[in-house]
Amino acid sequence: MTKSSIPISKTKIIVPPRRRELLSRHRLLERLKSFLENKLVLLSASAGYGKTSLLIDLANHTDMPVCWLALDPLDRDPQRFMAYLIASLAERFPGVGESSLNLLNNLKTIETDAEALLVALTNELYDRVEDDYLFIIDDYHLLDESPVISSLINRFLQLVDENCHLIISSRTLPDLDDVTLMVAREQVAGLNHMELAFQPRELQALYAQNHHKHLSDEKASELINKTGGWITGMVLSDSTGVQVANVDTFSYLGRQVLDQQPQHIREFLLRTSLPEEFNAEFCEIVLGPFYATSPSWLELMGWILDKNLFVLPLEDGRWLRYHPLFREFLQSRMKKERPHEIQPILERMVKGYEAVGEWEKAYFTCKQLSDPDALAGLVERAGTPMLQTALVTLEGWINSLPPATIRSRPGLISLRGAISRMKGNLPEANALLDTAVDLLKKDGNEAELALALVRRANTLRLLGKYSESMKDVDDALQIAGSELSLRSLYAEALRVKGLNSYRLGESRNTIEYLERSLFIYKELLETESISMLLAETAMVRAAIGDVEVAKDLYKASLERLRMEKNLITQADTLNNLAVLHLQLGEYEFASETFEEGLECARISRNHRAEALILTGLGDLYSEVEEFDAAVQAYEQAEKVASDVSGLFISNYLIVARANLALLQKKMGVAQTYLKSFEERQKINPSKYERGLWVLAEGKFHLLVGEYHTAINLLNEGKSCFLEDGREAEHQWSRIWLMAAYEQAGLREQARLEFNDLMVSKDRPNHTLLIAMYQASFWLTPLQNDPVIGKAFNSLLERSRQLGEKMPAIRRALRRLAFSIEMPSANLKICAFGRAEVVTNGRAVNISDWRTQSVRDLFFYFLDVQEPLTKEQIANILWADIENPDAIKKRFKHEIYWLRRAVGRNVVVFEAEYYRFNRDLDYEYDVEAFELYLKHAQQAQDVFERIGFYRKAIELVDGPYLSELDFDWVLLERERLGRIYRSALDELAHLYLETNQLQDCLKICELAHAQDRFNELIYQLELRAYAAQGDRASGARIYQEYKSLLANELGLEPSKETELIYRELIFR
Template sequence: MAWFTPISQTKIIVPQRRKELLSRPRLLALLDDLLDFKLIIIAAPAGYGKTSLMIDYATSYDWPVAWLALDPLDQNLTRFLTYFISAIQQRFPNFGIKSNAAMQSLSEDQLNIDFLVTSITNDIFENITEHFIVVLDDYHLINQGKEIDAFLSSFLQKVSENFHLVVTSRTLLTLPDLPLLVARSQVGGLSLEELVFQPDEIKKLFEKNHNVEISTGTAETYARQSEGWITGLLLTAQMGGKGIGDHTKVTRASGIGLYEYLAQQVLDQQSIEIQQFLLWSSLLEEFNPEMCRQIIGQALNLECNWQTLMEDIVFNNLFVVRIGEDGFWLRYHHLFRDFLQHRMETLHPKETYTILQKLAEYHTKLQDWERVFIIYSKLGDIDTIINLVETIGSSFIAKGKIKRLENWFANIPEEKIRINPKLLSIKASIEVNKGNLPVGLDLLNAAIELQQQVETDKILVAENLVRRSTTLRLLGKYQDSLSDAQQALNLFNTIKKRNPIKAEAMRAIGINYYQQGKLEDALAWMQKSLHLYQGLNSQEDSARILVELGAIQETLGNFDEAEKAYNLSLQFWKQIGDSIWQSNLYNNLGVLQHAKSDFENSFVNLEKAMDYAKLSGNRRMEGYSLASIGDLYKDLDAYHESLDAYSEAMKIAQSIEDQYLVLYLRLAETRIKILQKQFKQATTLLDLAFNQAKRSSSQLESEQCKVEKAILTYYFGDLAAASVMFSESRDFFKSIGQSDTLFTIELYLAVVLAKSKRAKESAEIFHEIARALTQPFSNAQILSVCFDLRNDLKSISGQAGIAEYIEIILDQNQAYQKKIQNVRRKIRKHASVVPFAAPKLIIRGFGKTEVYLNNKLLSTSDWMTQTSRDLFFLFLSNPEGMTKEEVGLILWPDSSMEELKRRFKNAIYRMRRAIGSNAVIFNDNYYRFNNALDFEYDVLSFEQNIAQAENEKDTQKAVTLYETAIELYKGPFLPDVDATWFSMERQRYFEIYLNTLQKLYSFHLKQNELEKALEINKLILQNDPSNEEAYCNAMSIYHGLGNTAAIIRVYEQCKQQLSKEYGLKPSEQTVQHFQSLIQPKS
């Protein structure tokens, strides 16, 4: 679990706007324009108003702003991320649950930046549906944090477009991928050139804060002398406008001479009481009255009215900033704070030491260990640092805070470590965790030797013995490891109280037996360890033991017990949100369920394993999960999809140089290529696998290659050679008890023997296979290999001595085939990691507005607002592209420019969130639908068919195109959208549709295809029920068909419709046409 610092709320709340803060519309407008970028850098030397600008913006504009005031302690990545997440959560309470769970799932020294970036960006995407700003104030204070630079660099490339980061800093940023972000037009900024105060702003400053009007000339003089440095201007204002002189110019950005100036013109002008309080309180960084009482009051044995003193420095405007929602906490401007601390340490070293001692005690109670360590290091208190390491060292090791401990050890003299067994043991654990096993073993040997000389605490001795047992096991020294674990356990014979070290000793014994193949002994010891941990109510340790118990049960073939153990462990890791453990367990469960032929649950869990592997950034687990999915698909007779999964897994395996996985995938792909009769490719893959196994000097890997070689030899038709090879492989795998591979060998061997007319030998093997298949439980491996060989088995089904066995196998094959077909249909609907069908975007604009993504209908909740959906269709209807302003005229015609900017940002973000970030592209100020996507759009198809028909010289082909077009028109264009522009488009498409129907009617009438002409005419009347011409056409067709009753019926319908719609009668022309058709021929 990653380390969490106590959260100081004052760091993550937007500072209160001070009354003397001068708003600078010029800069606010520049900043507002810059918020089209993801990263905005405000870089300038100290004192140019960077923070004030952001406070002004945050309190003047409607943008949601999350704030993080940085300090040097935040250079630690874990601490930084904890505050970063908390700052956003402060503004958006629904955010942060998944991000914090991701932090908790990792140890501090194994923080996976990719995993954390993925977790936090997903959290933002799922829980924040509007554009917002995160301000990192004073980023230069953590400029040594290269891990933080790496995090932000990756984060900015992956976070959704609604996120905007504003960084204020005295120095330029050094993000690794900053040039790439710049090239992608994702970076903007303000520099010293923009931030310097202009003469008109100086005039307003003096008018606002001191009711003093200065001339334009004077303002220009001040601007020239100060070079626009705001701190110099504020200092001048603080001194009552006595004149700037050359002070600000001399001290401007570098701080040279600033301390002397602050001493003479600020500090020395205060009362002695205020001077003392300023110096004392500067050591606290940020403070409130109660903190002053507990630290300064107790350290110096003082009784003061701390509240009054705080009010006085605020009233006197002594470069103090209110923090916290109620302004109860204060901190000084960093320049003034640095000056006060320097003066306090120089003039009052004894009082400084005493106050810092109390400050360390205060933070110790809060368990803010980083601050505690920095304070004691500053004080040079080595003994206290040693006590601190001894007290919390084991806890830090358990929680993975190895780097932090290692940094602390750097401050402890080596001679003090050598004579302290606790320190030696903790340092040994650091080395073991870093992979320096021999060094760790030497340190543990020294620690145990010292303890045996002087130590009386048996628990501490046992703890070191267990640590050494683990180190010895990792070094492959199993007997020595077992001896240490047993010795540690023996020390508890006289201790009745339950202790986790005893449980760890039992676990150490169990793991030793497991790795030596003594499975029953391993199971017994693991169960004892689990029982003790459960008695101690240690849920995390119990969950860890359950995973190991599951692995032992699975190896023993007790699949139900293994699955039960995995599920129990999974419940805990799900509860605390540990993605790494969940990905491992879901993969274990998926593989186990696959073996049990529980294909549907296997599929669900393997997809979950992949999801959690991606979430945690665990590339290795991604590779193994993909391999497991490939294995499942192969056994579901989905070879193409299986090869896709193996291919993706291979990319990962090679990138992380996991040679075991590379070999596994090569052999798995070889098998499929053999079954597909692609023997040349199979041979190439197998040669690669043999070479790899040879380099590793692994007999098992070489034998696995030989099995595939034997299968390939069989398909080449060399039965004699195949028989020899299968027999040799059978002997090896029988000796090591690998039953799955052994079954594959025996089934192929039985077929080879049958085809070689060695009936008796083959009958013996087939008998055992048939018996295994009729058991209540059959391993999927058995069923799968039988299915692979179904045609070969049919070819020998009539042989005497084996016919009855082959019949049983073929019956099982038939049942297996039905089962996997059913499973395939179900998986096809849900597969996302390696889909059975390519994803497709289907868009419906006629009749009912619908968008399907990967065969899933996007609901209102997916779009979040109808406006975001309407914006999508607006871009679809304007393939040439639209500017933001053109969109605004249609969707928000009455909005101001500021409102338009905000509404457009949120609408396009929600649209991309629903349909995909690449659905609409931006180029040269135009937003366009990305027609490179794999999509179908009925409106576009309608237009394309009409256009092709218009240009088609072949009349019959043109008719087919027109018919295709009218089939696509299911009703009005976007019927549920009211905007004027859409109404115009709706009418335009309707007229095209009617015109097309008229052309088809004319064609069929000309061809004397009266029935077809009548059907088209009915469509015209359905869509335009008051069209008198269409009624006349219908009557004419019925006349041609000799149906007088229909003519009368159509005429009556015409009368009723015109009366109902307009209160009119049919025209004289229509009446005459009707009468001419019904009059008997003379």
């Protein structure tokens, strides 16, 4: 599962152990159980009424799964609160949090991102939790001062499904906006202090259980009347033998508990009341300086635990926590008796928390020192580690500081600039970082200056101001180069320099900078940076033609990112890998990778990656001539890019739309886009972007017959890409330049360009072939050239063959498209179940076929893969006809009506042989079924495999050609049936392995309909029911299978099935 960026204390998210002295209050348990049909249950009473004990008892007496969350004051921070809320649910339901934690770790603002976060979380709960469950939140009153938390809980209640029953325990009634509406809908119930108060009989039961004494009715009633049924009074009486009545609680705890302890225990109790929880190591760090010789901390902890001094052991007992009321009392006494010790204890607590990266605890503790400078220093030190994973929390800390403090500390101004950059507000970020850099140059703090310079360089890079960014990077490298403590910063500066070089068209230099950065990050074991550098280096390697190296780097990066569950960087990496697949002509891989990347980008709200991926899909569909889909993709990309700072994406989209218009011969549209880009180039010059523009502009002038202008532009583009090391774009420029030379009558220059192209390549690659295909109209005359004609004609023929494959490519892509709606195929064929053919949106009926025999001939053509003569076809379909003339006449008649029904080009005739034309734009469910299964077997990710298996199975609407009984049909029906049954087995197993138990059982039902004796399916069902805790259904299934075997085959279940039954069900 994705790891939370905020450290999670296990003791806050597990149900506390039920202590022996806890009394089960059946009256209240039954009432609570009766409330569990409600979506919200409120327990509201002041301290000491036994709310927590009652909920622990409920958790131990309910069959429902229970999620537990114990709050503390640190949870007032919304990012921390959500981290614990998700952790609590994930503790009981593994898999919950896979998506939502990624969103949480990359939260920009709670106002803008809370909805997406809560939707993701509640969707995960909907997908993974089918049964009713309890979600208990204890001590909610600690968050009364945080209205944003109330809003989060309120929205969670609105979004979560009805199977969630939330119980909130608080000293006050929670301020939830929709409680009134929920009350009206009868979705809320609760208990108050009067109902929680002990009754005489419960007090008598408490005494009998814990003291083995009988308390008379009179005494019980008297004590209840004096205490108002307050359970804490009862507990205190139990521990001391003294009755409590109408007495101040803290005074009582002082006289009867604290003052009764030895002096060294008394000191230990007071000093350890300041932290939320403590262990021996923590005591040594924080309390050690108060002692000349450190005592045995474990012995002290054991003493207070043995004496039952209101302390709870946590985890394996190495950590302790006081009862909240007792801790509150101890802290009040500490302030009166030992106020001089509070400051040094808190200061050492801050250092201790900071040393282990517990920044939230360090901040909360530091606030108690009432020292704004110390707090500001802590926030500065927390900045770099928290920027990537706790942005909202960090920004809240900065905003809570006095404005004068922020203005006086350039490190905080620099941090605010980094936060603004990460939130996408690049102009504001740049202004803040300008101020920080100016102040730091005056202060002479070189380490902070280098950090601010790198932050500003990154901001300038995203703004497209590459040269200015380079200057900052060089200054930072000069400072950081001589300091070992700044190695990480030095590596980051090299990374930014490499990315700048890439955008400036200096790809070869980029490799050096990125690989040096990667080497340093590997030395420092900075995992996240390593994954990012691997992907970025792969991107540049691909750009200069090192394809295999690039693929290996992408693979290594994605393996790391998937393990880290880093969806943001995963989306960027998948986009770059998909672009590489596209450049290699691996269209299906490109489509799948784009789609996977788009899902990662949307889940993690990585808008920049989302815009780039949609742009890439537009390029893919444009290249395969699916123009409507390309327009959809580009339009979606433009919409997302409008919310993304920086110019590269929006600039690239303009060129992409211009190129699409050129492919469609929409010259006016293309010219509008190109003029728009020319104006933008004046604002933000970049060699690579300039190259893209002059290439498109050159193609435009070629298409309108202005050949010499085209030649000048295309030559400039070729130079830009050559200097940049952009091999693919360099080839495109040469192909179109060759066409311009030919159209301008400059045959010799065209020959030279062609020869140079052939010398530079060992063999023609996809990039070259697709450019040849698109420019073939203007290149065709070169086929007859006496010098290069033979070699050129071979290359042109290969490009034409690529063009002929386009319908089949579009057909394959249509099956993989999720995000963009591709136009339907002209011909749709269904052979599973009842045969059906639709052409141009109209069903082909029997009157169109004229006879059923014509329809059978059509499906036979579909079934056979190799071309056949009419005699071979007759031998299979019309074995009763022996006369050659009769065969010829019947075949001629049926092939005529077949073509009339579904199209002239559906059946191709070549040298006496007939075959189905698989180059058509068609969709056939049998082919799609087998393709999905092929993808499922190749997929590495288990959920991706499940998706493909599910798509394949959904296509099967019955046996293959269920109305026909020819031998060739029966053979194919049996083959497909075996494949279908195997797919059901595999999908059921995958659902079981991923704990999608209900889906597993549904697939098992389908499998039973195919094969009633499939023992593997019965075994999977037994395991699924056992995992659900439904032994009754498991036993029923086992008995059904046992009876089936005995009655119909005279057999017994296998030993393996018997063992599964006995281990999981019959126990």
